[in-house]
Amino acid sequence: MSDNLDIQENPLSDAPEMDAEAKEAAANAAEYEHGWSAEIDTEFAEKGLTEDTVRFISGKKGEPEWMLDWRLKAFRLWEQMEEPDWAKVGYPKIDYQDAYYYAAPTKKVELDSLDDLDPDIKAVYDKLGIPLGEQEVLAGVKGAKKVAVDAVFDSVSVATTFREELKKAGVIFLSISEAIKEHPELVKKWLGKVVPQRDNYFATLNCAVFSDGTFVYVPEGVRCPMELSTYFRINAENTGQFERTLIIAEKGSYVSYLEGCTAPMRDENQLHAAVVELVAMEDAEIKYSTVQNWYPGNSEGVGGIYNFVTKRGLCQGDRSKIRWTQVETGSAVTWKYPSCVLNGEDSVGEFYSVAVTNNFQQADTGTKMIHNGKGSRSTIISKGISAGKSNNTYRGLVRVGPNADGVRNFTQCDSLLLGDECGAHTVPYIEVKNPGAQIEHEATTSKISEEQMFYAQQRGLDEEEAVALIVNGFAKDVLKELPMEFAVEAQKLLAISLEGSVG
Amino acid sequence: MLKIENLHAETAGKAILKGLSLEIRPGQVHAIMGPNGAGKSTLANVLGGKPGYEVTGGSVEFMGQDLLDLDPHERAAAGLFLGFQYPVEIPGVSNVQFLREALNAQRKVRGEEPLSGGEFLKLAKEKAGLLGMDMDMLKRHVNVGFSGGEKKRAEMVQMGILAPSLAVLDETDSGLDIDALRVVGEGINAIMRPQGGAADKGVLLITHYQRLLDVVKPDLVSVLADGRIIETGGPELALRLENEGYDAVMAENLGAAA
Numbered sequence: 084m085s086d087n088l089d090i091q092e093n094p095l096s097d098a099p100e101m102d103a104e105a106k107e108a109a110a111n112a113a114e115y116e117h118g119w120s121a122e123i124d125t126e127f128a129e130k131g132l133t134e135d136t137v138r139f140i141s142g143k144k145g146e147p148e149w150m151l152d153w154r155l156k157a158f159r160l161w162e163q164m165e166e167p168d169w170a171k172v173g174y175p176k177i178d179y180q181d182a183y184y185y186a187a188p189t190k191k192v193e194l195d196s197l198d199d200l201d202p203d204i205k206a207v208y209d210k211l212g213i214p215l216g217e218q219e220v221l222a223g224v225k226g227a228k229k230v231a232v233d234a235v236f237d238s239v240s241v242a243t244t245f246r247e248e249l250k251k252a253g254v255i256f257l258s259i260s261e262a263i264k265e266h267p268e269l270v271k272k273w274l275g276k277v278v279p280q281r282d283n284y285f286a287t288l289n290c291a292v293f294s295d296g297t298f299v300y301v302p303e304g305v306r307c308p309m310e311l312s313t314y315f316r317i318n319a320e321n322t323g324q325f326e327r328t329l330i331i332a333e334k335g336s337y338v339s340y341l342e343g344c345t346a347p348m349r350d351e352n353q354l355h356a357a358v359v360e361l362v363a364m365e366d367a368e369i370k371y372s373t374v375q376n377w378y379p380g381n382s383e384g385v386g387g388i389y390n391f392v393t394k395r396g397l398c399q400g401d402r403s404k405i406r407w408t409q410v411e412t413g414s415a416v417t418w419k420y421p422s423c424v425l426n427g428e429d430s431v432g433e434f435y436s437v438a439v440t441n442n443f444q445q446a447d448t449g450t451k452m453i454h455n456g457k458g459s460r461s462t463i464i465s466k467g468i469s470a471g472k473s474n475n476t477y478r479g480l481v482r483v484g485p486n487a488d489g490v491r492n493f494t495q496c497d498s499l500l501l502g503d504e505c506g507a508h509t510v511p512y513i514e515v516k517n518p519g520a521q522i523e524h525e526a527t528t529s530k531i532s533e534e535q536m537f538y539a540q541q542r543g544l545d546e547e548e549a550v551a552l553i554v555n556g557f558a559k560d561v562l563k564e565l566p567m568e569f570a571v572e573a574q575k576l577l578a579i580s581l582e583g584s585v586g
Numbered sequence: 587m588l589k590i591e592n593l594h595a596e597t598a599g600k601a602i603l604k605g606l607s608l609e610i611r612p613g614q615v616h617a618i619m620g621p622n623g624a625g626k627s628t629l630a631n632v633l634g635g636k637p638g639y640e641v642t643g644g645s646v647e648f649m650g651q652d653l654l655d656l657d658p659h660e661r662a663a664a665g666l667f668l669g670f671q672y673p674v675e676i677p678g679v680s681n682v683q684f685l686r687e688a689l690n691a692q693r694k695v696r697g698e699e700p701l702s703g704g705e706f707l708k709l710a711k712e713k714a715g716l717l718g719m720d721m722d723m724l725k726r727h728v729n730v731g732f733s734g735g736e737k738k739r740a741e742m743v744q745m746g747i748l749a750p751s752l753a754v755l756d757e758t759d760s761g762l763d764i765d766a767l768r769v770v771g772e773g774i775n776a777i778m779r780p781q782g783g784a785a786d787k788g789v790l791l792i793t794h795y796q797r798l799l800d801v802v803k804p805d806l807v808s809v810l811a812d813g814r815i816i817e818t819g820g821p822e823l824a825l826r827l828e829n830e831g832y833d834a835v836m837a838e839n840l841g842a843a844a
Contacts, residue, residue: 537636538674540658541667542684542748543692548659552687556678556727 131180134158137291140185144260144295147267157280157290164284170447171476171508172416174389177354184292184325252308254338255300259327262298269300273331277360277397277424285356285391285418293327293358301336301367310566312341326357332367334400339370341569353378355414356391365400365427370408372565373421374573377413379580384443384472387415394421398430398456406433407450408564410573412580415444420478422451425459425487432461435561437573439554439580440473440505449479449510454490454520463494466558468577469505470584476508483520490520498528499557501550501584551578587612587649587788588752594643594813595632602628604813605644610752613785615778617799617824618792620810621832626792627671629810630756633790634668635661649751662688663695667750671757673737676728681740682710684728685747692748713746717773734761742773753778754790759798771801796828811836 129136137158141151166177249256255266263270280290301307332338355377363369371394380387390413396405407421423432434450452461461481469475475498483490498507509526531553539549555562555574562570588610595603602625610616620626632639633646635658646653649664656664676684690700701709714724717739729737738758745753755774759767778787791802799807799821807823808815809832817823817835827835 532674533637534674535676537634537658538670539676539684539688541634541662541670542688542744543659543662543695544688545657545659545691548687548691552679552684553676556676559678 130183132158132182132184132292136184140292140294143185144263146260146263149267149271150263153274153280154291154293157287158292160281161284161287161291164281164287166284170418170478171474171510172418172445172447174416174445177389179288182354185294248308253302253305254307255298256311257298259293259296259298259329262329266298266300269331270298270329273329273360273362275360277362277395278358278393283393286358286393289325289327289356289358289393293325296327296329296357297340298328299330299338299340301330301332301338303333303364304335305333306336307338310339310341312343324353324355324357326355326359328357328359330360330369330371331362332364332369332403334365334367336364337368339372339566341372341374341566343374343376343569343572353387354389354391357393359392359394359421361394361396361405363396363398363400363403363405363427363430366402367400368404368406369396370406370566371396371421372569373407373409373411374565374569374576375409375411375413375417376576376580378415379413379442379444380415382442382471384415387444388413390414390417390419392417392419394419395451396421396423396432398423398425398427398432398459400430401427401456402429402431403427404431404433406435406564408435408561409437409448410558410561410565410569410576411436411438411446411448412576414446417444417446417448419446419448420450422453423461424453424455425461426455427459428456429458429460430456431459434461434463434465435564436464437466437468437558437561437577438475438477439468439577440470440475441580441584442471442473444471444473446474447476447478449477451480452482452492454481454483454487454492457487458489459487460491461493463492463496464560465494465496466561467496467498467507468501468554468557468581469498469507470501470581472504474506474508476510478510478512480512480514481522482512482514483517483522485516487517488519490517492520492522494522494524496524496526497557498526499554500528500530501581547578547582550581550584554578554581588653588790589647590644591646592644593629593632593641593646595628595639595641597628597631597639601642602813603632606810606814607644608790608808608815610788610790612751612788613779614805615789615791615802617804617807618790618810619794619807619824619827619832624810625813626810627756630668630754630790630792633661633666633754634658659691660695662748662750663692665751667745667748667753669738669741669745669753669755669758671760673729673732673741675730677730679728681724681726681728681743682707685710685724685744688744689748710743710747713777714743716746716776717743718769719743735763735766738762738770739766739773742770742777746773746777749777751786752788752790754792756792757794758791759793759795764797767797768801771798774802796824799824809835 134155137154141154257265275290278286280287299311330340361369361371377388377390398405405423409421411417421434425432432452436448438446438448440446449465450463463479465477467475467477477496481492481494494511496509500507507528511524513522515522535553536549539552544552554577558577562573565573590606590608593603593606618626628639632641641654648666651664653661686706693700710724711721714721719739729740732740758770762770778789779785791804804821806818807821808818
């Protein structure tokens with residue numbers, strides 16, 4: 084499977100340069116709102132990456148032998164691989180031996196309720212404006228709808244809530260570390276089946292050193308009674324983050340999963356290489372929503388997260404459906420293509436994306452829709468917003484296999500430019516091996532016009548409010564696909580991300 | 587409420603307004619007429635604070651404040667409304683969302699409490715009704731897919747909701763058929779000079795044609811030519827312009843000045 088899934092090399096890619104003068108000009112631009120660091124004791128693995136590091140991580144987590152073997156196999160593969168350079172992003176060479184690969188909060192306790200949460204960690208959430216308590220209040224107001232939060236803090240889960248209710252429904256919602264111990268048969272069956280160990284450099288690295296993440300299993304016919312949610316946060320200096328998520332939706336089941344994150348300010352670049360695997364069986368549906376707000380670096384392009392993520396969903400069963408919705412505002416460098424492999428007949432893949440880049444951010448993101456099943460359909464809606472001196476690339480692949488009759492795809496890529504020093508690029512790859520496929524691609528590039536700005540300002544909005552309004556309008560087709568709780572947060576995030584980008 | 591004195595302004599390096607003076611008192615409708623290129627739209631844009639227009643001399647006082655010292659959104663909050671000749675489309679943003687955010691932004695600047703969703707919808711429904719616009723239309727995106735007439739009607743609904751003390755309407759009658767013109771004209775009357783209401787609002791009505799003035803009766807009519815007001819009179823001046831044309835009035839004026 085893996086050979087089929089690699090995105091095509093882009094021979095035209097080149098790395099944008101950052102010159103000192105340009106940096107200076109952006110110096111007055113927006114500062115990161117969530118830029119602070121909480122003081123929580125952290126236990127590190129030694130710097131660098133060797134077989135011993137992999138053994139240390141596995142041992143620290145008390146993993147069974149088969150898991151360690153799996154990690155070591157990946158590590159040996161990774162040693163033979165080369166870092167890819169086809170994306171339209173440029174960054175200093177990463178010294179993989181000069182990073183930490185494991186950090187865990189030392190106060191690790193099982194909690195009965197959120198009240199027992201480490202006060203420091205609680206304070207972190209409060210500062211972020213996403214306190215766990217608020218989620219419960221929100222749920223109360225909205226009646227039956229609840230949000231379960233599995234708080235991943237610095238690589239290790241420290242709080243899990245609503246577990247009882249989920250248990251009643253038969254839904255398994257655990258950290259991946261727990262799942263390895265409690266449900267080894269499920270993990271063994273699916274781990275690495277959607278994103279194979281040798282898939283790509285960063286995914287392989289993740290296989291070797293993944294720290295923690297989430298595991299969800301929804302049994303046949305079960306509609307998950309609440310939105311599942313995880314907040315990620317990097318909190319230790321120089322700590323590579325390697326989240327691993329696996330979601331399995333059995334026949335006729337449904338689950339909606341929300342992932343959101345933000346990180347504190349610091350100067351050194353941090354590598355984040357997550358792997359997310361989704362499996363949807365017959366008639367199953369998975370919605371995976373992300374609001375990504377990793378630290379993007381300061382206004383001069385210093386620091387910020389490198390976000391090299393592999394996300395892929397397998398629509399294995401007939402009439403199965405996977406929808407990716409993402410709002411990407413953070414990270415210095417983003418390399419991310421949430422994809423769907425549509426094996427089932429009449430299966431459906433959807434990708435809704437808003438990617439915002441400001442200052443010196445670089446984003447190369449998009450999706451792959453691999454149509455193998457007859458009558459499979461996909462929709463791609465991508466909205467790229469570039470400001471400052473940033474670069475924003477949509478890169479997407481629509482592939483139709485020879486046996487996939489009656490395939491349909493609709494792709495719309497819109498780019499919005501703020502100012503005249505940023506870049507927007509669209510790189511669609513289309514490979515059709517079945518003549519019956521119906522593929523549509525639409526693309527637009529526009530600028531926020533002076534006329535629009537003046538119109539909104541004349542009605543009473545200040546400059547930043549006017550930009551926020553226009554940008555949110557531009558991104559509306561995507562934002563409306565987000566669950567309510569996220570949509571509000573996402574709108575605010577768009578406005579915050581673009582602060583200082585006008586005038 | 588509005589006092590313009592010896593205003594000079596240029597755009598793209600070209601002087602357009604060359605010593606324009608004008609005063610509007612509460613309750614007055616003041617029509618500005620004049621040939622193309624005289625500076626009518628420039629006047630509206632300068633009052634609104636549009637980027638690209640530079641004031642090179644003179645002063646503008648609005649409600650006791652130095653208008654030229656305010657940012658565009660502050661001018662709006664102070665009670666200035668600009669009716670656009672070519673209203674702009676904002677895709678993805680409904681009229682309801684746009685106007686509620688705009689109104690609450692204005693209220694914030696003025697130190698007033700924001701309107702709740704319910705309060706706003708009630709207000710919007712009432713004002714839309716004045717212009718014969720239904721709520722479905724208000725739920726559509728700002729000016730997207732609107733006909734010329736609908737856009738102008740929507741402008742007037744915006745004016746009704748934002749309730750300015752001074753409306754500067756830049757050729758609001760352009761692109762309207764006779765029926766739409768009547769609806770818009772009556773809308774202006776209902777919003778800016780309500781029957782039995784306090785006569786405390788002012789209107790600066792920029793137009794080419796007498797037909798709007800048949801519905802919105804001006805108190806004063808001024809002729810703008812080559813960046814200056816060359817003559818001001820009562821409603822009869824507009825009729826004379828209609829009958830004799832700008833050239834005759836301008837020639838006479840220039841003759842008198844000589």
